[in-house]
Amino acid sequence: MTGLKREGDPVRRLEALRGTTPPRPHDARAIAALAANPGCARRALMDGAGIDKDAAARHLGFPAPFGQSPFAITRGNMFEALVKADGCAELLRMLRELLDLPVEEVAYHDVENVGAHLRHTHTRSLLDHAARSTTAAEPVSAATFYDHPLLSLSIAGHTAYLEPDLVAFQLGGRFHVVEVKSFSVIDGQADPAAVAAAARQAAVYVLAMRTTLEELGHDPGLVSHDVVLVCPENFANRPVATLVDVRKQLAVLRRQLTRMTTLDRLLDALPDDLTFDLRPDDDGRPTRPVAELADALSRTTARYAPDCLSTCDMCFFCRDEARQEGASDLLGRQVRDELGGVASVAEALGLADGTRTPAEGQEEIARLLRNAERLRRECLT
Amino acid sequence: MSLLTSLARLRALDEGIAQPVATVRHCHLSRRPMVFIPLKLSGEAAAPLAAMLGTDRDDPRLLVVAQPRNRDLRFAWAAELAGVLLPYVEALTVDTETVERKNADPYERAVDAPQLVVPNQGGVAFTALLGRSTRFRRADGPYPVPGSVPLLGRWLTYFAERAAYPGSSIMLAATEELGRHWASGQSSLEDANLAALMSWITTGPSDEAEDPLVWPPAGPATDPGFDAEVLAPAIESGSAERVAEALRTQLEPTWRLVWQAIDLLAALPEGASVAQRWEQDRGSFSGMAAHVAEGAPPQARRDGAVAAAARLARMERAQAAYDVQRAYDDPMVMAEYRLTGEAFAGEVVETDPENTEGEGRSRKLRPLVVVKTDDPVRLPQGTSLGTPQRRGQGAVLVAADEGLITVKITKGMGRGKTAAPGSVPEVGERVCYTSLTDDFQGSATLPEAEATPWTHGGPPRGYTPDDEDAQEEWS
Numbered sequence: 001m002t003g004l005k006r007e008g009d010p011v012r013r014l015e016a017l018r019g020t021t022p023p024r025p026h027d028a029r030a031i032a033a034l035a036a037n038p039g040c041a042r043r044a045l046m047d048g049a050g051i052d053k054d055a056a057a058r059h060l061g062f063p064a065p066f067g068q069s070p071f072a073i074t075r076g077n078m079f080e081a082l083v084k085a086d087g088c089a090e091l092l093r094m095l096r097e098l099l100d101l102p103v104e105e106v107a108y109h110d111v112e113n114v115g116a117h118l119r120h121t122h123t124r125s126l127l128d129h130a131a132r133s134t135t136a137a138e139p140v141s142a143a144t145f146y147d148h149p150l151l152s153l154s155i156a157g158h159t160a161y162l163e164p165d166l167v168a169f170q171l172g173g174r175f176h177v178v179e180v181k182s183f184s185v186i187d188g189q190a191d192p193a194a195v196a197a198a199a200r201q202a203a204v205y206v207l208a209m210r211t212t213l214e215e216l217g218h219d220p221g222l223v224s225h226d227v228v229l230v231c232p233e234n235f236a237n238r239p240v241a242t243l244v245d246v247r248k249q250l251a252v253l254r255r256q257l258t259r260m261t262t263l264d265r266l267l268d269a270l271p272d273d274l275t276f277d278l279r280p281d282d283d284g285r286p287t288r289p290v291a292e293l294a295d296a297l298s299r300t301t302a303r304y305a306p307d308c309l310s311t312c313d314m315c316f317f318c319r320d321e322a323r324q325e326g327a328s329d330l331l332g333r334q335v336r337d338e339l340g341g342v343a344s345v346a347e348a349l350g351l352a353d354g355t356r357t358p359a360e361g362q363e364e365i366a367r368l369l370r371n372a373e374r375l376r377r378e379c380l381t
Numbered sequence: 382m383s384l385l386t387s388l389a390r391l392r393a394l395d396e397g398i399a400q401p402v403a404t405v406r407h408c409h410l411s412r413r414p415m416v417f418i419p420l421k422l423s424g425e426a427a428a429p430l431a432a433m434l435g436t437d438r439d440d441p442r443l444l445v446v447a448q449p450r451n452r453d454l455r456f457a458w459a460a461e462l463a464g465v466l467l468p469y470v471e472a473l474t475v476d477t478e479t480v481e482r483k484n485a486d487p488y489e490r491a492v493d494a495p496q497l498v499v500p501n502q503g504g505v506a507f508t509a510l511l512g513r514s515t516r517f518r519r520a521d522g523p524y525p526v527p528g529s530v531p532l533l534g535r536w537l538t539y540f541a542e543r544a545a546y547p548g549s550s551i552m553l554a555a556t557e558e559l560g561r562h563w564a565s566g567q568s569s570l571e572d573a574n575l576a577a578l579m580s581w582i583t584t585g586p587s588d589e590a591e592d593p594l595v596w597p598p599a600g601p602a603t604d605p606g607f608d609a610e611v612l613a614p615a616i617e618s619g620s621a622e623r624v625a626e627a628l629r630t631q632l633e634p635t636w637r638l639v640w641q642a643i644d645l646l647a648a649l650p651e652g653a654s655v656a657q658r659w660e661q662d663r664g665s666f667s668g669m670a671a672h673v674a675e676g677a678p679p680q681a682r683r684d685g686a687v688a689a690a691a692r693l694a695r696m697e698r699a700q701a702a703y704d705v706q707r708a709y710d711d712p713m714v715m716a717e718y719r720l721t722g723e724a725f726a727g728e729v730v731e732t733d734p735e736n737t738e739g740e741g742r743s744r745k746l747r748p749l750v751v752v753k754t755d756d757p758v759r760l761p762q763g764t765s766l767g768t769p770q771r772r773g774q775g776a777v778l779v780a781a782d783e784g785l786i787t788v789k790i791t792k793g794m795g796r797g798k799t800a801a802p803g804s805v806p807e808v809g810e811r812v813c814y815t816s817l818t819d820d821f822q823g824s825a826t827l828p829e830a831e832a833t834p835w836t837h838g839g840p841p842r843g844y845t846p847d848d849e850d851a852q853e854e855w856s
C-alpha cells in the first residue's frame with residue numbers, strides 16, 4: 001500500500017486505487033459510454049483510475065458479454081480501407097457534395113508514419129499549422145485529410161489518448177471529424193442505436209480537437225459540431241456520407257467530464273487503503289483473491305440499470321449485486337419510475353400487501369400498489 | 382408499462398417465476414404456423430447465413446449459404462426459401478368466402494391466412510431487410526435471378542409490414558407475444574432474449590439462458606464466439622456440410638423454443654375479439670394476393686407523403702381498437718383502466734329496470750343500475766360507458782357517491798316497453814363499466830394520392846423498379 005493520506009492529491013489517490021495493474025487507456029468508446037450512466041460512482045472511480053474493467057470483470061467471474069465477430073471486424077476493416085483508398089479520393093468526392101465546397105485538391109497526411117511516440121505531438125503541430133493558415137490572406141481550395149491522428153483529452157486528471165478514424169480539414173472552412181462505420185444506411189435509414197453510438201463517439205473527438213486548438217491559442221469553434229458519418233449504402237459496399245449534428249452529445253459529455261474532475265469528493269468517501277488492484281503476475285494474470293476484489297468494489301456505490309448490459313464491462317457483476325440486494329433497479333428505469341423511487345423489491349411488495357407501513361411521502365405509491373395488488377388478485381382467482 | 386405490470390414483475394422476481402398479465406390469448410394462432418428462424422452474417426446489413434423453417438416441428442428445413450459472401454449462392458438461397466414459403470402462402474389463397482359489403486361490391490376473402498412466427502423483433506427486422514433486398518430483382522434483363530426471388534421479396538415485405546400493424550397475427554415475434562401475456566422478473570431489455578424469457582415462464586430464471594454455449598442466440602445475429610471458433614473455420618474449409626452442421630447446432634435449440642412458446646400461448650383460451658382481428662388479417666392477405674396476381678409493382682422503397690400519413694392514421698386507429706378490445710376481452714387488461722379510474726367493476730346492489738325518462742311519446746326506457754365498487758372511479762357525470770358483459774350496450778354515468786355508482790342504460794336493452802330479458806343486470810351480478818369504447822373517429826380526410834400537395838413531394842410516381850434496382854449489389 002502506498003499509505004497515502006486521505007487528503008493526498010486525487011491523482012495519487014487514483015493511482016493507489018489502480019495499484020500495480022497497468023492503466024488501461026480510455027478510448028473514445030469508453031469515454032462516450034461514460035455519458036450512458038453518469039450517476040454511477042463505481043464506474044467513475046474505475047474509469048478515473050484507469051482500471052481495465054474488462055479484465056476486472058473477467059477475474060471476478062463475470063466476464064462482459066461483448067464479443068465482436070471476426071466477420072464484423074473484417075467487414076469493418078475492408079470498408080474503412082475502401083473509404084480511404086487512393087488518398088481518400090472517394091471521401092473527397094462525397095465531402096464536396098455534402099459540404100458543398102469547391103475542393104479541388106486534396107492533401108493526405110498519414111500521421112501514423114511518424115511512429116507511435118511522436119504521433120500525438122505531430123498531430124498537434126499539424127493542427128496548429130492548419131489552424132494558423134486559415135488566417136492567411138489567400139485561402140487555397142485544398143482539403144487536407146489527417147489519417148490516424150492521435151488526440152488527447154484529460155479525464156479526471158489523466159490524459160486519455162484517442163484515435164479518430166480520420167479528420168478532414170478544409171481551408172477557409174473548418175475541421176470536420178470523419179467517422180467511418182460499417183453499419184448500413186438503407187433507403188436513407190440506419191439503426192438509430194448505432195447512429196446514436198457513433199454520434200456519442202464523434203462528440204468525444206470533437207471535444208478533444210477543440211481542447212487541443214484552445215490550448216494552442218486558436219478558436220475552438222474551428223472544429224465543426226457537424227461530424228461526417230460515412231457508412232455503406234443499402235446492400236452494397238459503396239460509401240455514403242451524412243452530416244450528423246453532435247451538439248447535444250457534446251453538452252452531455254462536457255457535463256459528465258466536469259463531474260469526473262470532481263472525483264475528489266468520491267475519493268474522500270473511500271477508506272484509505274481501498275484498492276482495485278488486480279495484482280497481475282509477470283504474465284499479467286491477476287492474482288488478487290476474487291473475494292477481496294469483490295469486497296473492495298462493493299464499497300463503491302453502483303447504479304445498476306439494465307442499460308449497463310450494453311454499455312459497461314462490469315454489468316454482470318453489478319447485476320448480480322443488484323439481485324442480491326433485491327433492488328428494483330433490475331427491472332429497469334421504467335419500473336423504478338413507476339414505483340416512485342421505492343428501491344427494494346421487498347419494500348414495494350410489502351407496501352402492496354399492506355404488511356409494511358408506508359414511510360412519509362410513500363402514502364400515494366402505497367395506495368396505488370395496494371390497489372394494484374387487490375386488482376391482480378381479483379383477476380387471478 | 383403500467384403499475385400493474387410493474388407489480389407483476391416485482392412478484393415474478395420475488396417468486397422466481399413469471400407472472401401472468403393476461404387471462405386470455407390476444408393473438409390468433411394458426412393451425413399450421415410457419416416457424417421461421419433466419420440468421421445473418423455478422424457485420425453485414427442483410428447477408429443471409431441460414432434459416433430454419435417449416436410448419437412441422439418434427440421436420441424443420443435448414444437452408445444454408447455455405448459461402449455467405451458469394452452473391453450467386455445468396456440468390457440460390459433466396460430461391461430455396463421461396464420454394465418453401467411461396468407454396469405455403471399460395472395454397473392459402475385458394476379457399477375463399479364472399480364477403481358482402483354495404484355500399485361496395487362484395488369481395489373474396491381467404492378462409493385462412495398464413496402465419497409466420499419468428500423468435501424476436503430482430504427476426505422481423507431482418508425479414509423486412511430480406512424483403513427489401515430481393516423484391517426489386519428481375520427474372521429477366523441483364524441481371525436475372527430466379528423468378529421466385531422478387532416474389533418472395535414482396536411477401537417477406539408484406540409479412541414484416543403486418544408485424545408492425547397493431548393486433549395483426551400474420552407475423553408474430555415470440556418474445557413480443559410472450560411478453561404480452563407474462564411478466565418476467567427481469568427487464569424488458571432482457572426479455573428480448575427468447576431463452577431467458579422462456580426460462581422465466583417455465584422453470585424460473587437460469588444463468589444458462591445467457592450462455593451462448595447452452596442457448597445460442599435466437600438470431601438473426603450469431604454468437605461472436607461461435608463465429609470465431611466454429612463458423613469461420615467451417616466456411617474456410619469449403620465444406621458445405623460442415624457449415625450446415627455448425628449452423629444447425631445454433632438453430633435447433635431456438636427451433637424447439639419457438640414451438641414451445643407457441644404451445645404456451647395455445648394453452649391460453651382465445652380472447653373474444655381475436656377472431657375478428659384475424660378476419661381483418663385474412664382480408665388484408667387476400668388484398669395482397671390480389672395485388673400480386675394483378676401484376677401490380679412491388680412495394681415502394683418509401684411511402685409517398687399521403688400514403689405515409691394514411692398508413693400512420695390506420696396504425697393509430699388499429700392500436701386504439703386493439704387496446705380497447707384487449708381490455709374488453711381480458712379482465713386483467715381492464716384492471717389497468719380500473720387502476721387509473723377509467724373503468725370500475727363491482728356488484729350490482731340495486732336496479733330500477735323500469736325507469737323511464739320524458740313524457741308522452743318521447744317517453745324512453747332508461748333502466749338504472751347501482752354498482753358498489755372499491756375502485757377509485759375518476760369519471761365525471763354524463764360519461765358514456767360500455768361494458769364487457771354486454772358488448773352492444775351503451776350507458777351513462779349518472780352519479781358516483783362513496784363507492785356507489787349509478788349507471789343509466791341508454792342503448793341495447795331492446796325496443797319493448799320493458800327491458801329485454803337479461804339486458805339489465807340483476808342484483809348480485811358482477812359487472813364492469815368503462816369509458817373506453819370501440820367507436821372511433823372516422824379516418825381523417827387525406828387527399829387522394831394524386832392530389833398530394835407539392836409541399837409533401839407532389840403526387841408520387843408509381844414505383845417501377847429499373848435495371849439499377851435489379852442489379853443492386855447485395856454484398
Ligand code: SF4
Pocket residue numbers: 037040041042043302303304305308312313314315316318
Ligand atoms: S455496470 Fe456497474 S459499474 Fe458499470 S455503469 Fe452499471 S452500475 Fe456502474
